[in-house]
Amino acid sequence: MPHHAIPDRSCGTCTLCCRLPDIDELSKPANAWCIHCVDGMGCKIYQSRPQTCRDFLCLWITDAQLGPEWEPTKAHMMVYTQGPQMTVLVDPAYPDVWKQEPYRTQLSRRALEMALHGGYIIVFVGDTVFKIEPST
Numbered sequence: 001m002p003h004h005a006i007p008d009r010s011c012g013t014c015t016l017c018c019r020l021p022d023i024d025e026l027s028k029p030a031n032a033w034c035i036h037c038v039d040g041m042g043c044k045i046y047q048s049r050p051q052t053c054r055d056f057l058c059l060w061i062t063d064a065q066l067g068p069e070w071e072p073t074k075a076h077m078m079v080y081t082q083g084p085q086m087t088v089l090v091d092p093a094y095p096d097v098w099k100q101e102p103y104r105t106q107l108s109r110r111a112l113e114m115a116l117h118g119g120y121i122i123v124f125v126g127d128t129v130f131k132i133e134p135s136t
């Protein structure tokens, strides 16, 4: 899995990964703004941000298989992988977006591809967790 940005993809004004995930180093719970984030502008402590933040790139930044519709600010979801698991964090303000097209079909197909190598996809909407069923 490449861990560098593909051409023409950058965070821009997106700050979704400063809100949706929990971040232990910052004692930040899931679905709460990091206290260092200015909405639409970014990190107030960019030069001294924790290593977790320095190392993180969401999958839309690194994986061309996710098309422009997956740009986090449009999709209202952010995606990352860790070992065999692909995680989809859904903005709780758009709880059903992952069930809508084109996302539903793409997630099912990707789950099928991943299942061939022992992988799987988990979707988090707030405290609710779903596993994507593989299908074509």
Ligand code: SF4
Binding pocket: 010, 011, 012, 014, 015, 016, 017, 018, 056, 057, 058, 059, 060, 061, 072, 078
């Ligand atoms: S969710 Fe992805 S695109 Fe958005 S700020 Fe984080 S790494 Fe950048």
Ligand code: SF4
Binding pocket: 017, 018, 019, 023, 026, 034, 035, 036, 037, 038, 042, 043, 044, 045, 046, 049, 050, 053
């Ligand atoms: S420290 Fe900065 S980069 Fe890390 S979550 Fe907070 S605002 Fe985002």
